[in-house]
Amino acid sequence: MSKFIKIFLGLGILGTLAAAGIAIGMYYQVKDKIPTVAELKDIELQIPLRIYTADAKLIGEYGEQRRTPINFDEIPKNLENAILAAEDTNFYHHPGIDIMGMARAAFQLVSSGRIRGGGSTITMQVARNYFLSFEQTFTRKFTEILISLKMEQELSKQEILELYVNKIYLGKRAYGFEAAAQVYYGKPLAELNLAQLAMIAGLPKAPSLYNPIVNPSRALIRRNWILQRMLSLGMIEKLSYQDAVEAPVSAKNHGVSPDIEASYVSEMVRSELYETFGKDLYNEGLKVYTTIISDRQEAANKAIYNGVLSYDERHGYRGPLESRPDLIAADLKEQTKELKAISNVKGWQTAIVIQTEEQTLDARLENGDQITLSWDALKWAKPYIDENKTGPEPKTTADILVSGDIVQLRPIETTTEETGEKVQTWRLAQTPAAQSALVSLDSHNGAIQSLVGGFDYYENKFNRVTQSKRQPGSNFKPFVYSSALSRGYTAASIINDAPVVFHDKNLATAWRPTNDGGKFYGPTRLRQALYRSQNVVSVRLLDEMGIKPTLEFLRRFGFNPEKLPHNLSLSLGSANLSPLQIATGYAVFSNGGFRVQPHLIARVEDRNGKLLFQSEPMTVCKQCTLLEKASEDESQMGLFNVAGNFSTLPVAPRVLDPEVAYIIYDIMRDVIKYGTGRRARVLKRDDIAGKTGTTNDGRDAWFSGFNGQVVTSVWSGFDNSSPLGRGEWGGSVSLPSWISYMRHVLDEEPKSYIDKPSSLVTVRIDPKSGERALPGQKNAIFEVFRKTNVPAKRVVAVQKTEPQSTVSETQREEKTESALENLF
Template sequence: MSKVLKILFFLGLLGAISVAGVTYAIYYNVKDKIPTVAELKDIELRIPLRIYTADNKLIGEFGEQRRTPINYAEIPPNLENAILAAEDTNFYHHPGVDILGLARAVVQLITTGQKQGGGSTITMQVARNYFLSFEQTFTRKFTEIFIALKMERELSKHEILELYVNKIYLGKRSYGFEAAAQVYYGKTLAELDLAQLAMIAGLPKAPSRYNPVVNPSRALIRRNWILQRLLTLGMIDKESYQTAVEAPITAKNHGVAPDVEAGYVSEMVRAELHDTFGDDLYNAGMTVYTTIDSGKQKAANAAIFRGVLNYDMRHGYRGSIETRTDLVDAPLDEQVKGLKKIATFEDWQTALIISTTDTTADARLANGDRATLSWDALKWAKPYLDENSQGEEPKIVPDILVPGDIVRLRPDEKLGWILAQKPTVQSALISLNSTDGSIQALVGGFNFYENKFNRITQSKRQPGSNFKPFIYASALDRGYTAASIINDAPVVFNDANLASAWRPTNDGGKFYGPTRLRQALYRSQNIVSVRLLDDLGVRPTLNYLRRFGFNPDELPHNLSLSLGSANLSPLQIATGYAVFSNGGYQVQPYLIDKVVSRDQEVLFQANPITVCRTCTQLENTQDGKPQMGLFNTTDGVRNLPIAPQVLDPEVNYIIYDIMRDVIKYGTGRRARVLNRDDIAGKTGTTNDGRDAWFSGFNGDIVTSVWSGFDNSTPLGRGEWGGSVSLPPWIDYMRYALNETESSFVHKPSSLVTVRIDPKTGERALPGQKDALFEIFRKKNVPPQRKLDLPTLDNGASNESQEEKQENSALENLF
C-alpha cells in the first residue's frame, strides 16, 4: 500500500511539475502581451468629440464609438445587480477567474481548438476588451487569464466593474451602458426603470441577437431571464419582478440626438479642429464650447426654414414625386415599404394619395397612419411653370392630386398636414455679436443633411446693393455729406477696366434727378453709387475698404464695384457690417470659444479682438500687435486684445442714421413691424435677381441673410432682397431682440444737426417751411443763408425761436 502511495505521490508531484512547467511555458510565450501596472491604471477610453453651444446644449458628436463614461458611484444598483446576474454572479468573490467555468473552457479549447462557451468572468471580459483581440485561440485565452489575475491584484472590484460598464460593446455603435441608455431609450441610466436596465444588461452576451430594436422577441426572452435571475438571487422582490416582467418593450433607435440642430456649425468646428488634431480628434474625448446661443440658433433655423418654404410656395407646385397606382389597393405593408424607399427630412412624411374628393384627399403616411388633407392644406398649389409664372389657381383637389400620387406632407398646428415639396432655393443666415465677433447663430442652407455645402463660408455671391453702405462711408470720409446732391440721370462710363461703354440704370429704369445722398442710399439708387465711386476713384476706395475686412485683390477694380459686383461670402458681409454696428471698430468673427480635454484641461481658449468700451488699457504693444486691455466678462476679468478703430465715429454714425431710414422709408420698410428705433440695415438684389440679401444691425448684433439658387438661376419676377431675405431676418431678429433694451450706435457729441433745404441740400433759409433736419460733421456744415428782407419796426427778424437757438449754437461751435 505504501508503495502505491509513493507511486501516486511521485505521479502527483510529476503532474504538478508538468503543470507548472506548462504554465510557465505559456506565461513565457504571452508575457509580452501582459500590460504593466502603469498601463492597467492608465487605461483611456475612446470618447467621441462633442460640440456644445455657449449655454451647454449639445449640437454635434463625431466618433465611431458612442460613449459617455461614468464612474462607479453613477452605476444604478439595479443595473449592477442585473449585470452580475447575467454575466458573473460570483464577481465579488473570485480572484479574477471562475475555476470551474475556466476548466470547462480549457477542456473545450484543447479538444476542439475553439472556444464553445463559458469561463469568462467580468474581469476577463475587461481584459479582452481593453488589451486583446476577439480571436478564439488557446494563446489568447491564457493571456486573458493572466491579465485578469493581474488586474485583480492591482485594481479594486469597483474599478474593474467601472471599466466594464464603460467599455463593453452593446450594439448600434454604443460602447458602455450610459451610451446604450441614450441610444435605445433616449435617456440617461439614472432615468431607466428596472425592465429597461435588465434589457440592456442582456446585450453583452450577443448585442445583435438580443438587440431590442432588431430582435424584440429574443430580447424579451433574455430580459425576462435576467429578471428571473434577479428574483432567484434575492436582488429584487416579487412585486418589482412582476411589474418589470409585464412591462412592454419601449426601446427604439434614438441615435445621437442633439439638443439644438446646428449641423453647419458642427461641421465647421470639426473641420477646423481636424487640421490641428488629425484623426485623434474622434476618440480623444475633447469637448468644444462654441459661441452659439442655443435660443438664437433655434430661431435662425426656424426663420430660414419658414422663409424658404414661403418663397417656394409662392412659385407654385412642381407635382408629385412619382405616381404609383399599383399601390393604391395594395396591402398596408406594401404601401409602407414603397413609401419608406423615398427619403424625407425633419418631421415631414412621405404619403400615398389613396382617394380624393373635390375638397379633400385621403393619404397613407410612411409611418402607416392615415391622414385626410383639407382644401386649405392644398389650395396653395398652383402649377409651377417657371420662376416667373404659375398656372391657373386650382379649384378642386383633382386639379392638384390624383390617387397613386406620392407626395410629401409637413405638419401644421392648425391643419394637421399640409402638401409640401422639397425646395430647390437656398437661404443662409449668420448673426454676430459686433463687440467681439462671436457668432451667435449660423445656418448654412435649408437642410444640412440634404446638402452640406455651407453657403455662409463657402459660397461667394454678389451682394448687390448690400455693398453700397461701404462705398457711401468712403464718400462721407472724403467730404461728402448726407445732404450732398448727386444727379441721378442717364450717364455713360468709358472705364478702361470695363469691356465696353457702360450705361448703368436703376431698378425699374427710373431716374430721380438731383438726389440727396441720404435718399439715394435708402432708396438704393444705382446711378448715384456709380457717380460717387467715379468721383472718389476706384483705387483709393479699394484701399479704404480694407477697414471693413475686405481684401482689395478680391474686389473688382472698376466702377461695377459700386453696385456690389464683388463675389463675397455672407460671413465677409456680416463682418463688414459689424464695423457699422460697434461704432467703427474692426473685429474678427470666431466660433470656437474653448476646447477642453477629457481631463478638463483647457487646450484652447479664444482671445477675441474686442471693442474697448469699459476696459482698462494695460499696454501699448510693439511690432504691430494689438493693444491689450482688461475686460469684464461673464467668466471674470480677462486680458483681451483691443479692436482697432478703423472708421471715424462721426462717419460711422451718419451711415447708421441713413440706414435707419432704409427701414423707416426705404427698401427695408417691412422691418418696421419690429417696432424698434435702433435697427438699421440694407437690402441687396443683383441686377438679374440671382442673389437677394438683407443685412441689418443695432448697437449689439449684426445679422445677414442671403437667398438664391446654388446654380445661380434668377429668383423670379418681383423677388428682391426685401421680399426673400428680409422676412427671415425679421423672424430671427424678433427673437434675438426680444426683451432687450434699445441699443443705438454711439453718437459723437461733435456731430451737428441743422435744417437744410431738401431740394438743394444747402442750409435752409430762415422760415423755410419744408426744411429738414440733417446731421453733419462740424467741418462739413453748410454755410448760413439769409433772405434780404426788411426788418420789422421793433427790430425783430423773421427767424423762428428754433432757428435762433440753432444759429446761436453753431456760432459757439465755430
Template sequence: MAKTFKILVILFILGVIAAAGITYGVYNHVKDRIPTVEEMKAIELKIPLRIYTRDEQLIGEFGEQRRTPLSYEDVPTDLENAVLAAEDSNFYHHPGVDIMGLLRAVYQLVATGEIQGGGSTITMQVARNYFLSFEQTFTRKFTEIFISLKMERELSKHEILELYMNKIYLGKRAYGFEAAAQVYYGKPLSELDLAQYAMIAGLPKAPSRYNPVVNPSRALIRRNWILQRMLSLGMIDKEAYQTAVETPVTAKNYGVAPDVEANYVAEMVRSQLYETYGDALYSEGLVVYTTINSQRQKDANKAVYDGVLAYDERHGYRGTIATNPELVDQPVDQQQSELESHSSMPDWTTALVLSTTDQTAEVRLANGEQVELVWDAISWAAPYINEDSHGAKPEKVSDVLVKGDIIQLRPDDKTVWRLAQTPTVQSALISLDSKDGAIESLVGGFDYFSNKFNRVTQSKRQPGSNFKPFIYSSALSRGYTAATVINDAPVVFHDSNLAQAWRPTNDGGKFYGPTRLRQALYRSQNVVSVRLLDEMGVRPTLEFLKRFGFDPDQLPHNLSLSLGSANLSPLQIASGYSVFSNGGYRIQPYLIERVEDRNGETIFQSNPTTVCHDCTLLDKSSPDEQQVGLFNTPNGFKTLPVAQRVLDPEVSYIIYDIMRDVIRYGTGRRARVLNRDDIAGKTGTTNDGRDAWFSGYNGDIVTSVWTGFDDMSPLGRGEWGGSASLPTWINYMRPALAEAPKSYIDKPSSLVTVRIDPKTGERALPGQKDAIFEIFRKEHVPPQRIVSTPIAEGVGERDSEVQENRTETALENLF
C-alpha cells in the same frame, strides 16, 4: 496498494511540475503582452468629440464609439445587479478567473486543438476589451487569464466593474451603459427603470442578437431571463420582478440626439479642430463650447426654414413624386413599403392619395396612418411654370391631386399636415455679437443632411446693393455729406477695366435727377452709387475697404464695385457690417469659446478682440503692442485684446442714421413691423436677380441673410432682397430683440444738425418752409446763405441770419 498510491503520488507531483512548467513556459511566451501596473492605472477610454452651445446644449458628436464615461458611484444598483446576474454572479468572490470555465477551455483545447470559448468573467472581459483582440487562440486566452489575475491584484473590484461598464460594446455604436441608455431610450442611465436596466444588461453577450430594436422578441426573452436570475439571487423581490416582466419593450434607435440642430456649426468646429488633432480628435474626449446661443439658433433654424418654404410656395407646385393608382387597392403594408422607398425631408413624410373630394383628400402616411388633408393644406399649389410665373390658383383638390398620387407632406401648426415639396432654393443666415464677433447663430442652408455645403462660409456670391454702405462710408470719410447732391441721370462709362461701354440703370429703369446721398442710399439708386465711386476713384476706395476686412485683391477693380459685384460670403458681409454696429471698430468673428479635455481641464480659451466701451485700458509696454483692456464679463474680470477703431465714429453714426431710413422709408420698410427704431439695415439684389440679401443691425447684434439658387439661376420676377431675405431676417430678429432693450449707436457730440434745402442739399434759407434737418460733421456743415430781401417787415438780412442761427442752435441742442 501502497505501491499504487506511491505511483499516484509521483504522477501527481509530476503533473504538478509539468503544469507549473507549462504555465511558466506559457507565461514567458505571453509576458510581454501583460500590461504593467502603470498601464492598467492609466487606461484611457476612446471618447468622442462633443460640441455644445455656450449655454451647454449639445449640438454635435463625432466619433465611431459613442461613449459617456461614468464612475462606479454613478452606476445604479439595479443595473449593477442585472449585469452581475447576466454575466458573472460570483464576481465579488472569485480571483478574476472562473475555474470551471478554465477547465472547460482546457478540455476544448485537448479535444479540438483550439479554444472555442466559455467561462469569461467580468474581469476577463475587461482584460480582453482593453488589452487584447477577440481572436480565438491559445495565446490570447492564456494572456487574458494572466492579465485578469494581475488586474485583481492591482485594482479593486469597483475599479474593474467601472472599466467594464464604460468599455463593453452594446450595439448601435454604443460603448458603455451610459451611451446605451441614450441610444436605446433617449435619456440618462439614472432615469431608466428595472426592466430597461435588465434589457441593456442582456446586450454584452450578443449585441446584435439581443438588440431590442432589431430583435425585440429575442431581447425580451433574455431580459426576462435576467430578471428571473435577479429574483433567484435575491437581488429583487417578487413584486419588482412581476412589474418588470410585464413592462413592454420601449427601446428605439435614438442615436445621440442633439439638443439643438446646428449641424453646419458642428461641422465647422470639427473641421477647424481636425487641423490640430487629426484622427485623435474622435477619441480624445474633447468637449467644445461654442459661442452659439441655443435659443437664437433655434430661431434662426425656423426663420430660414419658413423663409425658404414661403418662397417655394410662392412659385408654385412642381408636382407629385409619382402616381400609381393600382397601389391604392394593395394591402397597407405594401403601400407603406412603397412610400418608405421614397426619401423625404426630416420630420416630413410621404403619403399616398386614396381618394379626393372638392375640398379634402384622404391619404395614407408612410407609417400606415390614414389622415384627411383639408383644403387649406392644398390651396397654395398653383402649378409651377417657371420661376417667373405659375398657373392659375386651384379651385378644388382634383386640380392638384388625384387618386394614386404619391406626395410629400410637412408638419403644419394649422392643418396638422400640409402639402409640400423639397425646395430647390437655398438660404443662409449668420448673426454676430458686434462687440466681440461671437457667432450667436448660423444656418448654412435649408437642410444639412441633403446638402452639407455651408453657404455662410463657403459660398461667395454678389451682395448687390447690400455692399453700398461700405462705398458710402468711404465717401463720408472723404468729405462728402449725407446732403451731397449727385445727379441721377443716364450716363455712359468707358472704363478700361470693363469689356465695353457701360450704361448703369436703376431698378425699374427710372432716373430721379439730382439726389442727396441719403436718399440715394435708402432708395438704393444705382446710378448715384456708380457716379459717386467714379468721383472718388476706384483705387483709393479699394484701399479704404480694407478697414472692413475686405481684401482689395478679391474685389473688382472697376466701377461695378459700387453695385456690389464682388464675390463675398455672408460671413464677410456680416463681419463688415459689425463695424457700423459697434461704432467703427474692427472685430474678428469667432465660434469656439473654449475647449476642455476629458478631465474637464480647459486647454483652449478664446480671447476675442473686443470693443472697449466700458473697459479699463491697460498700459502697453511698446507702441506696436496690441492694446489690452480689463473687461467685466459674466465670468468675472478678464483681460482681452482691444478692438482697433477703423472708422470715424461720426461716419459710423451717419451711416447708421441713413440705414435707419432704409427701414423707415426705403427698401427695408417691412421691418417696421418690429416696432424698433434702433434697427438699421440694407437690402441687396443683383441686377440679374440671382442673389437676394438683407443685412441689419442695432448697437449689439448684426444679422445677414442671403437667398438664392446654388446653380446661380435667377430667383424670378418680383423677388428682391426685401421679399426673399428680409422676411427671414424679421422672423429671426423678432424673438432676438423681444426681450432686449433698445440699443442705439452713440451719437458723437461733434455732429451737428442743421436745416437744409431738400432739393439742393445747401443750407436752408431763413423761413424756408420745405427745409429738412440733416446731420453733419462740424467741418462739413454747409455755409449760411444770405437773402437779399428781408423775410418780414422790419427784419433785415443780418436780423434774419441771427434769427436763423438762434433757431438752429436750439434745435441742435435737442438732437
C-alpha cells in the same frame, strides 16, 4: 499496491512539474502583454468629440464609438444587479476567475480542441476588452487570466465594474451602458426603468443576437431570464419583477440626438479642429464649446426654414414625386417599405394618395398612419410654370393630385380654438430648389451667435455662409458710401440721378447704369440715394471718388482689394463675397467703427475638463482710457482700463471714424423708416438699421441689418444662380427671414443704439439743394454733419410764396417712398 501509488504520485508530480513548466513557459511568452500597474490605473477610453453651444447644449458628436463614461456611483443599483445576475453572480467574491467556469472551458478545449466560450468573469471580460483581442485561443485565454488576477490585486471591485460598464460593446455603435441608454431609449441611464435596464444588461452576451431593435423576441426572452435570475437571487421584489416582465419592448434607434440642430456649425468646428488633432480628434473625448446661443440658433433655423418654404409655395407646385396607383392595393408593409425608400427632408413624411374628395384627400404616410389633408393644406398648390408665373388657383383636389400620387408632407403645429391645445397636422410640400443662409454676430467681439448654411444640411452639406461667394448687390453700397463720408462728402451732398454713359477701360463696352424700374430722380442727397438704393447715384459717386482709393478704403472692413472688381460696377455690389464676409463688414457699422474677427470656438476641454484652448477675441473697448483711439493695425493689442480695472486684452482696432460710423447708421435707419427695408418696421424698434440687396435678374437677394450689439445677414438664391423670379427682391425674400430671427433676438434685449459723437452737429438744410436752410424756411429738414462739413449759413430772406410744408421729413417721405417697399 504501494508500487502503484508511488507510480501514480510520481506521474502526478511529473504532471505538476510539466504543467508548471508549461505555465512558466506560457508566462514568459505572454508577459509582455500583461499591463503594468500604471497602465491598469491609467486606462483611457475612446470617447467621441462632442460639440456644444455656449450654454452647453449638444449640437454634434463625432466618433466611431458612442460612449459617455460614468462613475461607479452613477451606476443604477438595478443595473448593477442585472449585470451580475446575467454575467457574474459571484463577482464580489471571486479573485478574478471562476474555477468552475474555467473547468468547463478546459473540458471544451480537451473535447473539441478549442474554447467555445464560458468561464469569463466580469474581470476577465474587462481584461479582454481593454488589453486583448477576441481570438479563441489558449494563449489568449491564459493571458486573460493573468491580467485578471493582476487587476484584482491592483484595482477595487468597484473600479473594475466601472471599467466594464463604460467599455463593453452593446450594439448600434454603443460602447458602455450610458451610451446604450441613449441609443436604445433616447434618455440617460438614470431615467431607465427596471425592464429597460434588464434589457440592455442582456446585450453583452451577444449584442446582435439579443438586440431589442433587430431581434425583439429574442431580446425579450433574454430580458425576462435576467429578471427571473434577479428575483431568485433576492435582488428585486416579486411585484417589481411582475411589472417589469409584463412591460413591452420599448427600444427604438435614437442614434445621436443633439439638443439643438446646428449641423453646419458642428461641421465647421470639426473641420477646423481636424487640422490640429488629426484622427485622434474622434476618440480623445474633447469637449468643444462654441459661441452659438441655443435659443438664437433655433430661431435662425426656423427663420430660414419658413422663409424658404414661403418663397417656394408662392411660386407654385411642381407636382408629385411619382405616380404609383399600383401601390394603393399593396399591403401596409409593402406600402411603407416603398415610401421609406424615397429620400425626403428630415422630419417630413413621404405619403401616397389613397383617395381624393372635392377638397380633401386621404393619404398613407411612410410610418403607416392614414391621414386626411384639409383644403387649407392643399390650396396653395397653384401649378408651377416658371420662376415668373404660376397656373390658376386650384378649385378642387383633382386640380392638384390624383389617387396613387406619391407626395411629400411637412408637419404643421396648430392650436385648437376650443381648448388651445397644440396639435400636429400635415401640409402638402415639396423639397425647395431655392436656398437661404443666415449668420448673426456679436458685433463687439465677433462671436457667431447663430449660423444656418442652407435649407437642409442632410440634403446638401454645402455651407453657403462660408463657402458660397455671391454678389451682394446694393447690400454693398454702405461700404462705398462710408468711403465718401470719410472723404468729405456729407449725407446732404447732391449727386445728379440722371442718365449717364461710362466708357471705363476696365469694362468691355460702354455702360449705361440704370435704377431698378428705370426711373431717375434728378439731383439727390446721398441720404436719399442710399435708403432708396439708387444705382446711378452710387456709380457717379464712385466715379467722382476714384476706384483705387475706394478699394484701399474697403480694406478696413476686411475685404481684400485684390479680389474686388476694379471698375465702377463695384459700387453696385458686383464683388463675389460670402454672407460671413458681409456680416463681418457690417459689424463695423454696428459697433461704432471697430474691426472684429468672426469666431466660432469659445473653448476646448479635454476628457477631464482641463482647458486646452480659450479664445481671446479682439474686443471693442469704448471705455478705454489708455487706448482712446486704436490704430488700424489689426494685430494691435494693449492695456486698457475699464471702471478702474487694468487687464491685458486684444483690442479691436478702430477702422472707421465714429462720426462716419454714426452717420451711416443714421442713414441706414432710414432704409427701414422710408426705404427698401420698410417691412422691418413691424418690429417697432427705432434702434435697428440695415440694407437690402438684389443683383441683376434677381439672382441674389440679401438683407443685412443691425443695432448697437448684434448684426445679422441673410442671403437667398439658387445655387445655380437662376433668377428668383419677377417681383422677388431682398425685401421680399431675405428680409422676412431677418425679421423672424431678429424679432426673437430683440425681444430678449433692450434697445441698443450706436453712440452719437458729441462732435457731430445737427443743422436745418434745404431738402432739395442740401444747402443750409434759409431763416424761416418752412420745408427745411434736419441733417447731421461733421463740424468740418457743416454747410455755410445763408441769410437771404424767404419769399412768402415759397411752398409750405412741415419740417419733418418723415411725413413727406411716407408718401413718396411707399411705392419703393419691394424695390431694389
